[in-house]
Ligand SMILES: Nc1ncnc2c1ncn2[C@@H]1O[C@H](COP(=O)(O)OP(=O)(O)OP(=O)(O)O)[C@@H](O)[C@H]1O
């Protein structure tokens with residue numbers, strides 16, 4: 001059994017741009033005298049289904065994949081829906097209007113109101129790297145030995161000049177781009193330079209065209225000029241990218257779907273069930289949930305305890321014995337009882353979850369692995385959301401479910417780098433998706449009766465479904481402005497029954513290229529991200545139809561939100577209008593698509609050049625909903641055009657639940673009225 005960490009590091013900032021450790025308090029599940037088991041008979045959670053608490057115990061190492069019913073724990077009332085306002089005046093800082101009693105926090109930033117969970121510590125210094133962060137970026141590689149960092153002089157973590165940048169003073173004519181941090185900086189910088197833009201090192205500069213920061217800074221969002229600038233990361237992406245955020249969103253979505261699905265539409269694919277793809281999880285910062293967990297825990301199960309907002313495996317430990325569970329319980333209780341802790345204004349980063357540990361992972365040559373894929377929100381107005389393949393991350397050592405060495409349980413690169421063997425064997429720790437596909441074809445296709453190219457068919461489709469489900473769970477709550485875009489790293493585990501589990505989603509995914517496979521994968525991901533962000537931005541500005549997307553190569557469209565924007569068109573709503581083409585598979589059967597060479601991550605489609613070097617990103621035009629100029633009737637999409645507007649239908653995925661299963665879609669229909 002892994003000895004849980006005796007202590008986690010205090011809140012700190014790393015010059016390398018990696019994460020402040022979330023815990024300011026020591027979390028120690030070390031062995032201590034057990035205070036005794038809590039009773040099993042009743043579940044303390046109001047409304048918790050009895051079977052959740054009386055779930056049959058599974059033996060450690062059991063072959064079947066762990067499943068569980070998620071307790072219907074009390075959930076906050078859903079937020080009122082985000083509403084889009086059709087305006088005729090010049091753009092304000094936001095198009096968002098909310099009926100929430102609390103107005104969107106982003107609006108209050110200039111008043112000094114502390115509202116974001118993490119942002120109290122956020123100063124107004126111009127150096128974002130010196131600021132505490134709104135969220136915990138994912139950094140699973142050591143910045144010091146990655147390509148990006150190797151090129152950068154060791155100075156301020158923000159705005160580090162990269163090779164070639166030194167010659168370019170930021171006092172030129174622009175357009176300017178700003179990069180905060182080193183994660184992927186050389187790729188982003190090269191891309192922007194290819195457009196003729198100039199890098200500025202001044203994070204306070206407000207006339208940038210593109211800003212890509214590892215860490216979110218309140219000031220960036222306050223000064224953001226909607227429709228004129230591109231800004232990486234949605235301000236409240238923590239709804240997806242913290243463990244508690246994702247858990248809460250999925251629960252709430254499940255509840256909403258269960259209401260909507262009472263009248264199931266025939267012949268429509270069913271919406272995903274949370275328990276079918278997300279390991280059973282409990283919050284430790286909520287007393288009832290905590291009690292429910294400690295009530296159901298027994299030593300036949302293994303659980304993994306994670307901080308909500310950390311990455312790199314920091315602060316993670318396994319819980320396998322009563323002593324460890326008891327110690328965790330005592331710690332959680334003592335924290336709650338601690339008056340100092342109670343007074344802490346922002347406790348959220350210290351909160352933890354416990355998640356059922358998938359004890360029977362599929363192994364590659366005896367090693368555990370997980371798969372990093374990407375959820376790209378290329379445009380937030382309208383939403384244009386994509387899936388992108390990433391890579392597989394393997395441990396260095398063979399998997400031993402009983403081992404106390406965490407490096408065999410946690411597949412993060414960061415964990416593997418702690419081993420002295422990493423330098424020698426690092427190439428073995430990252431596999432391309434092609435490699436994974438070939439391996440699974442060779443080793444498991446016959447014995448497990450899998451379809452050929454399971455990785456690029458069934459598995460890919462499943463990841464897409466799960467990602468789209470998660471996106472829909474938060475869609476109505478994300479802060480959307482024209483110019484926001486985001487790339488989110490999604491971690492999936494496959495168990496030995498080939499069941500696919502979503503482990504978590506990460507903001508600011510690691511973009512390091514310290515392995516050969518990463519050198520192949522990451523630049524393409526970053527450049528297509530930027531291409532798609534630019535193309536969708538420009539099309540939205542110009543009220544052009546989104547499809548076909550000329551810069552779409554490897555990413556697959558999951559959600560086209562153009563239809564959501566139609567109702568924004570004020571008085572013209574009464575006019576009949578056909579929706580734009582939807583991703584082809586939205587209403588398709590659940591059968592996996594036939595494997596296509598073009599769907600593989602290595603497959604390329606030519607990307608026509610985007611924009612003209614030296615020209616500004618866009619003319620200073622007001623953002624308007626696609627489909628028509630302000631006050632004009634929007635051009636209805638041509639119903640005769642081929643689906644996807646001539647684009648390759650296979651580039652579009654089919655992950656979305658049926659229309660009826662989408663509460664957000666209903667809400668969208670009220671927007672702008
Ligand atoms: N429920 C689980 N069952 C089995 N293994 C898990 C589970 N949750 C996490 N792991 C393993 O632990 C690793 C770290 O977990 P997770 O990704 O949730 O934490 P993290 O600190 O956010 O890591 P990172 O952001 O660097 O990927 C995973 O990559 C996976 O190998």
Ligand SMILES: [Mg+2]
Nearest residue numbers: 138311504506
């Ligand atoms: Mg993470």
Ligand SMILES: [Mg+2]
Nearest residue numbers: 412491503504
């Ligand atoms: Mg992870």
